[in-house]
Amino acid sequence: MLAAYVASATIWLVFATAVGLLVSFKFAYPDFATTPALSFGRLRAIHTSGTFYAWASQALIGLALFVAARSSGARLYSERLAWISLALLNVAAVLGTVTLDLGFTYGQEYREWLWWIRVILGLGLITAVWNMIATVERRDGEHIYVSNWYTIGGTLWTIVMVVVSMLPWYQYGLGQVAVQAFFMHNAVGLWFTPLSLGVSYYALPKLLNRPIYSYSLGVFAFWTNLIFYPIIGAHHFEFSPLPWWLQTTAIVFSVAMLVPVLSGTANFLLTFRGTHEWIYRSPAVFILVGVYGYILGSTQGTFEAFRSLQQLWHLTNYTVGHSHLTMYGFVTFAIWGGIYALLPRATGKYPYNLTMGIHFWLSAVGVVIYVAALSAAGTVQGLDWFRGLTFIQSVEDAAPYWLWRSVGGSLMFAGHLVFAFNVWTMTYGRSCTKLAAAKTVPA
Amino acid sequence: MNRTLAISGGSTLIYTGLAVLMGVLPGIWLSKVPPTPGLKPLTSIEARGRDVYVSEGCFYCHTQQVRPLSGDKPFGRPSAPGDYAYQTTELLGSERTGPDLSNIGARQSSSIWQYIHLFQPRAVVPQSIMPAFPWLFKIVDKLPPGEKAVPLPPQFAPGGTVIPNEDGKALVAYLLSLKQPPLVPTQSRAATESPSSGSLGFDATKGAALFADNCASCHGAEGKGVPGTFPPLAGDPVVNDADPTAHIGAVLHGLGGRVINGQSYEAQMPAFADQLSDQQIADIINYERSSWGNRGALISAADVVAARANESLQKQATTPKQVSPVAPPAPTFDAAEGSKLFADNCGVCHGAEGKGVPGTFPPLAGDPVVNATDPAEHITTMLRGLSGKAIDGQKYEVEMPPFADRLSDQQIADIINHERTSWGNHGPLVTPAEITKLRAEK
Numbered sequence: 055m056l057a058a059y060v061a062s063a064t065i066w067l068v069f070a071t072a073v074g075l076l077v078s079f080k081f082a083y084p085d086f087a088t089t090p091a092l093s094f095g096r097l098r099a100i101h102t103s104g105t106f107y108a109w110a111s112q113a114l115i116g117l118a119l120f121v122a123a124r125s126s127g128a129r130l131y132s133e134r135l136a137w138i139s140l141a142l143l144n145v146a147a148v149l150g151t152v153t154l155d156l157g158f159t160y161g162q163e164y165r166e167w168l169w170w171i172r173v174i175l176g177l178g179l180i181t182a183v184w185n186m187i188a189t190v191e192r193r194d195g196e197h198i199y200v201s202n203w204y205t206i207g208g209t210l211w212t213i214v215m216v217v218v219s220m221l222p223w224y225q226y227g228l229g230q231v232a233v234q235a236f237f238m239h240n241a242v243g244l245w246f247t248p249l250s251l252g253v254s255y256y257a258l259p260k261l262l263n264r265p266i267y268s269y270s271l272g273v274f275a276f277w278t279n280l281i282f283y284p285i286i287g288a289h290h291f292e293f294s295p296l297p298w299w300l301q302t303t304a305i306v307f308s309v310a311m312l313v314p315v316l317s318g319t320a321n322f323l324l325t326f327r328g329t330h331e332w333i334y335r336s337p338a339v340f341i342l343v344g345v346y347g348y349i350l351g352s353t354q355g356t357f358e359a360f361r362s363l364q365q366l367w368h369l370t371n372y373t374v375g376h377s378h379l380t381m382y383g384f385v386t387f388a389i390w391g392g393i394y395a396l397l398p399r400a401t402g403k404y405p406y407n408l409t410m411g412i413h414f415w416l417s418a419v420g421v422v423i424y425v426a427a428l429s430a431a432g433t434v435q436g437l438d439w440f441r442g443l444t445f446i447q448s449v450e451d452a453a454p455y456w457l458w459r460s461v462g463g464s465l466m467f468a469g470h471l472v473f474a475f476n477v478w479t480m481t482y483g484r485s486c487t488k489l490a491a492a493k494t495v496p497a
Numbered sequence: 498m499n500r501t502l503a504i505s506g507g508s509t510l511i512y513t514g515l516a517v518l519m520g521v522l523p524g525i526w527l528s529k530v531p532p533t534p535g536l537k538p539l540t541s542i543e544a545r546g547r548d549v550y551v552s553e554g555c556f557y558c559h560t561q562q563v564r565p566l567s568g569d570k571p572f573g574r575p576s577a578p579g580d581y582a583y584q585t586t587e588l589l590g591s592e593r594t595g596p597d598l599s600n601i602g603a604r605q606s607s608s609i610w611q612y613i614h615l616f617q618p619r620a621v622v623p624q625s626i627m628p629a630f631p632w633l634f635k636i637v638d639k640l641p642p643g644e645k646a647v648p649l650p651p652q653f654a655p656g657g658t659v660i661p662n663e664d665g666k667a668l669v670a671y672l673l674s675l676k677q678p679p680l681v682p683t684q685s686r687a688a689t690e691s692p693s694s695g696s697l698g699f700d701a702t703k704g705a706a707l708f709a710d711n712c713a714s715c716h717g718a719e720g721k722g723v724p725g726t727f728p729p730l731a732g733d734p735v736v737n738d739a740d741p742t743a744h745i746g747a748v749l750h751g752l753g754g755r756v757i758n759g760q761s762y763e764a765q766m767p768a769f770a771d772q773l774s775d776q777q778i779a780d781i782i783n784y785e786r787s788s789w790g791n792r793g794a795l796i797s798a799a800d801v802v803a804a805r806a807n808e809s810l811q812k813q814a815t816t817p818k819q820v821s822p823v824a825p826p827a828p829t830f831d832a833a834e835g836s837k838l839f840a841d842n843c844g845v846c847h848g849a850e851g852k853g854v855p856g857t858f859p860p861l862a863g864d865p866v867v868n869a870t871d872p873a874e875h876i877t878t879m880l881r882g883l884s885g886k887a888i889d890g891q892k893y894e895v896e897m898p899p900f901a902d903r904l905s906d907q908q909i910a911d912i913i914n915h916e917r918t919s920w921g922n923h924g925p926l927v928t929p930a931e932i933t934k935l936r937a938e939k
Contacts (some may be wrong), residue, residue, distance in 0.1 A: 055663060081864035084618070084626045095554020122594050161551035161586040170690060187505055199498045200826055208506055217917045218516045229528030229582040229587055237522030238591075244512070284515035295578040365566055369593040395786035435593075439568030445596045455627075467939040 055136050056400040059116020060393055061145060063109050063173035064477045066145065071467050073097050077465045081456040091155050094157040099154045106164065106241070107175060108147035110385055114249040115139060116183045117392045118205035121256040121399060122186045125201055126193035135185045142178030147170050162234050164241045165219050178217040183209040200272040204252025207276065212245040229295055232288075235304075236269040239287035242380065242410050248279065250388040251318060251348075254341050257395035261338040267324035270357040271317050282307045289359040291390055292368060308359035319345055337410065343418060347383025351376065358452050359492030371452060372432025375425045382466070389474065390417075396439045404474040413472040420465030423458060431455035437490030509798045532582035535678030539583055544789055546671025552588055553630065556845045556867070559588035559598045561675070570671070571710045573600030573677045580677065581583065595627055602676040603772060604750075608621040610715055612647040612661055621723060622714055633665030648726045648763065678773075699795060704784030711769065712769035712785075720789040726764055728757045730791035741782065741796045745804040750779050775801040775903060799937060806906055806933040829925060835915030838908055842900065843916075851920040859888045862920035872913065872927045876935045880907050906932040 078095050090096070117348060121131045130136060150167040153159075159166040167175070183206060188203050219237045259266050266272065288296055288304035323344045327334065333339055354376055358367055367373065390413075398404045431452040436450035532538075532928045536719040537546060551555070561584075566574040581587060605611065610621060618625040636657040640646055659671065709718065715727040724731035730736050735743045751768035754761070769778060775798040779883055782801075801868055824907030840849060853860035861867050865873050882899035885892070900909060906929040917924030 081626055084628055086786055087784075088631060090627050090632050092554065093630075095552075098554060098557050119691050158553035159554070161556065161588065163557075167700060180659065183505075187501060191501060196500065203504050207508045210505055210509045212508060214516055217548065224521055224524030226530050226585045227583070227587065228527040228578050229524040229526070230528050230585055230587040231581065232523035233520050234587060234589075236523075238514065240516075277508075281515070284512060285519055287519065291562075291589070293566060293577050294562045295878060296527070297523070307923050315500065315718055340588065365568075368564075368659050369560060369591070369756060370593075371594075436568075439813075442567065442706060443570065444706055444713075446622060446709070449626060450592070450624050 055128065055133055055396060056116050056120045057149070058137075059119075059140055060477055061481060062140060062398055063116065064474050066104055066108035066112065066147060067314045067465075068470050068474055071102055071463075071470050073462070075463050075467050076393055077101055078456070078460045082453070082460065090157065096155055096157060097157065099159060099270055100151050102164065103150055103154065103166055104147065105381065106246075108143070110246055110381070111387060112140065112147075113389045114205075114246070114253065115143070115179075115209075117132060117253045117257075117389070117396060118201075119182065119185060119189070119251060120396055121199075121201045121205065121253060122189040124396075124399075125199035126190050128189060128192035128194075131185050131192065135181050135411060139178050139182040139185065141298070142174055143179065144203075145214040146178060146191035153200065154360055159380075161238075162219075162230075163233075164238050169220050170215055172220055176213055179209055179213050179216070181236070183213065191240055198257070199277070200266070201252040201256040201271055201274060203254065203276050204248040207280065208245055208252065209250030210250075211280070212241075215240050215244065219222075228295060231291065231294065232300070234298075235288040235291045235296060235310070236284070239290060240284055242377075243283045243286075244280075246381065246385045247283075247348075248276070250344065250385045250392075251275075254322065254388050254391040255310050255346065256486040257392040258322065258338060258341050259430035260399075261336055261341070261391075261395045262325065262329055264325070267321050271321045273318055273319040275314040278310075278317070282310045282314065282334075286359070287312070289396060292359075292459035300469050305359050306359065308356050311352060311357055315356075319349040322478055333408065337391055339414065340394060341393075343414075344384050344391060346389035347385075349378060351384050354379065364480035366436040367432055368436075370404045370432035370435040371428045371455070372436070375428030378421065378428070382417075387417070393477070393480075395445065397477070403480045403482070405479050406493035409476050409479075410470055413469050413476060416469030417473060420461070420462045420467075420469060424462030424466065426454045427462060431459070523809055524603070527578070529579045530582060533577050533579035533680070534681050535677050536580065536582060537827070541672060542667050543671045543674040545664075546667035546669065546674075547584075547586070547588075550588065550671055553879065554590045556590045558590075558594035558627070559596065560593050561599045562589040562595065563597055563599050563677075569597065572597035572602070573582075574680060575641060576677075577680060582694045586631075589609050596673055598672065600675060602673040603767070604711070605714065605765040605899060606673060607671050607715065607764045607896060610921065611672055612665065613649060613723075613726065615651065615668065616647060617653045617663065621727075628757075630665075633662060633668060635662050650723050650726065699780055699783040701787070706809040707773070707781045711898070712771070712781065713926070715764070715766070720791075722787070725760065725761065726815050727870060728760070728762050730785050731791060733757070733791075736785050736791050737793045739794045740801060741794065742804065743787075744782055744786075744793070745778070745796065748773075748782060749801070749804060770805065775799075775805070781926040800873075802937055830911050830914040832906075832915065832918070835911035836919075838904070838912045839915045842913065846897075850915065857892070857893065859893055861916050862891075862922065864888070864922075867916050867922050868924045870925055872917075872931060873926065873935060874910070875913055875917075876927065876932055877925070879904075879913060880932070880936055882928055906936065908928075 076087070076092070077094055080094050084094075090229065119130060119136055146167070150171045153168055154166060158168055160168060165172065186202065186206050186209065190206065191200055215237060219233065225233050270428065273441055285307040286304045288300045289308050292301050292305070294301075322341070326338075326345075328344060329338070333342060357363055358372070358376065394405065407413055434451045434455070435448045438451055439445075561576075563569045563572045563574065563576045569575070580599070581589075612634075614621050614627075615630045617629045617631075619629075634647065636655055636659055638657055640658050640660070644660045647661065649659060674846040716722050716730050717727075720730040735747065738744065747766065749768060750768040752766040754763065754765075756762075773781070778801045779796055779798040783795045785791065787793060843861075847853050847861050848858075851861040866878065869875065878897070880899060880901040882897045884896040887893075904912070909928050909932050910929045914926045916922065917926060
C-alpha cells in the first residue's frame, strides 16, 4: 500500500519538476515552445499544483497511513479505503493537470483547479483521514503517538480549508483577496508542515534507533502552530488595499510563529544530538536537511513579513526562492527521509547507498544553487525598483540569476530521476501485501 | 477516545473558528466595499478579456496592486480598496516579473501597441521575456471588411496579414479598461514634486528614465520607432523645431492618424497631461530634444504650464456655453458647475455650508481672503495649497492640498466664484485668465 502511494507520488514528482524545469528555461528562451499547451501561464500552475497536490500530498498521505498503523501497533483500518483515497487523489491530479493545460483555471494561486476537481481532492482527503482516525482508534493504550496528532490534525484542517476556499458567497472583489490571503499561505503551512513534521516524528526515531527528545515539546509545537499559523496569511498582501489591521495582525503572528518553529526544530536537533559521526551515511540525513530547511525557511518567512524588508523583497523572485526553500528544502527532503526510512520496512527491500548518496547531493546542491540564485535575483530586482530604474532594467539585471536557477533546477531534476530509480529498487517485485503482514513496532 | 476527540474535534473546531475569523468574515466585509467613484463595470467584451487574462495566466507575472512605495510610482497611484469592486476573479497577483497593470489602459492606451506586444513582445521591447501569444491572432490572406491588420515590424511579420481573433480583441479591451479613476483627497503630484522654477536646467538622468518608462516601448530606446507603426523621434522635425508648441502639445494631448515625413501612422499616441507633472513632461521633451543627434531648443516646466493653460483657454473658447469666443471671457460663471466642483473637491473639509470644522478646517463663510477685492491670494491658495497659516487668530495644523495639477483654470475659477457668492460672501468674481496668469507666476 505504502509502495503504491510512493510510486504514484514519484511519477508525479518527476512529471511536475520536468514541467518546472521547462518553465525555468522559458525565462532565458521566451520564444521556445510557443503553443498554448506549453505556454508559461499554463505550465506554471501545472508545476505548482502537481508538486503540491500530487507529489507531496500523495507521498505524505501514504506515509501518514503507514505511520498511523505502525505507531498504534494495529493494522490499517481499511486497505480498500486507502486505495480509494489514492484513486481519488490521482483522478483529481490528472483532471487538474489536463484542465489547466486546456486553459481552464480558477485563477487563484494554489487553488487553480476547477471547483469540482477540488471536491474530488477533498473527498480523497476525507477518506484518508477517516482511515487514519479509525486506525488510531484500534491502538492498545490511551496514548496517541505525536505523529498522529500532526497528520490527523493537518488533514482535517486542510479539509476545512478546501471548503472555505470554495464557497462563493464571500468572494467578491477585495473579499476574494482576503480569502486568497488566508488560503494561499495556509495551504502550505497547515497541510504540508504538520504532515511532514508528523512523518518525521516517526521516521527519525526509527532511523536513529532512539526516542524523540521530547514528546510534550512536539505537542506544544502542534498547538501553537495551529493557533498562530492561520492568522499570518495576509503578510502576502502587505501594502495592498487589504485593511491595515489585517496586515498588521499577520505580521505580529508571523513573529509568533517562531515559537512552534523553534520548539519543533529544537526537538529534532536534540534528537539528533551525538549522531554526527555516522548520520551522513543514513537516510536520516534527508530529515536533517529537512529540519534545516524548516528553520531557515520559516525564520526567513518571519523576517520577510516585516514591512521594512517586504518593501525590498515583496513581489520579487525572492519569494519564489523562499517557497522552494520550504517546499523543497523542508517538505520534500522530509518526505524523502520518511520514504527511505519506512518504505524498506514495508517492502523488505533497501536502496543502494551509492544511489541514495547521489540523489542526496544532486538535490541538496541543486536547491542551494536555486535558492541562492533567486534570493540574489529578488534582491537585485527590489533594489532596482527602489532606485527608480526602469522596469525593464530589473528584468535584464535578473537574467543571469535566472540562468543559475535553471542550473540548480537541472541538478534537482537529475536527483529526482535517481530517486525514482531508488524507489524502483525498494519496490520491484512485491509491494502492497507487505504492510499488513509486517510486524509492528510500537514507538 | 478522549484524546482522539481533542485532536480531531478540538483542533478542527479551533481551526474552523480561525478560518471564519481570518478568511470568511473579512471576505464578507470586504466583498461589500463600494466601487471607487468613477470606476466603470466591465463591459461584456472586457469581461471576456478578463477570462482570457486568467486562462493564459497573465497574473503570474503581472500584479494589479500599486503599493504606496517609491518603486511603484511609475505604475500609477496607490491602489484603493474600491478599485477592485468589479474585479472577481481578483488578480492582484503575488509576483512582478513584468510591470504592474493596474493603470495600463491609461499608461499604454494604444491598442495597436498592445496587439503587436501580445503577438511578439520583442517586436516592441527587445529585452522583454514575456511569452508571445500568437494563438490570440489569426493570419489571413485578405483583410476581412471592418478589420484592421496588426502592423508588425517586417522582421517579426509572418507571411500574410495578421488580425486579432475574438480572444485577442477581448484581452486588449480588458487591458485598455484598466484605468485608475482619480482619487480626490490624496496629495497631488505637485505636492510631492516641486517643479523647478523657470530656468532651462534639466535633469538628463530623470529625463532618460521617464522616457524609458513612458515612451520607449513605442519609440524605442534609441528613438528609432518601429517603421510604419510608431514614428522615429531621431531627426523628427517637430522634435528639432525651435518652437516647442507642437512637441509639448503632442506629449500633453496625444496624437492620432498623423502623416509624418510622408508616412501615415495609425497607432494612437496616448495623452500624458493627466499622468505626468509639468516638470516631468519638460524633462522628457528636453531628453528627446537633446538625444540621438536631435538639436531642438530646450524648454522649461513653465512652458508646459503655459501650454496646458493655453489649451484650456482654447477649449473654453470653443465650448458653446461661453458667452464670447473672441473677447477675453467676462466674469460670468456656471453656478451649478461651481457648486458641484466645490462639493467634489472642497466640501469634505470646508463643509457644504462653508462652515469648516472648528479648529481643524477653517470656515470660508465670512473669510477675509474669500471676500477680498483682490482675488490673488484666494487663487494662489487654490493653486498651491496652504499650510500652517493663522486665520482670524486661529492656527490650523492641517495642510490644504494644491489643486493646480488637478483642476483646469476654468474649474478653479468656478470653485472660487462659487465660494465668493455663497454663504453671505460678497467677493468680486474672477476669470479663468486670472488663474492662468497666476499659475504661470511662481
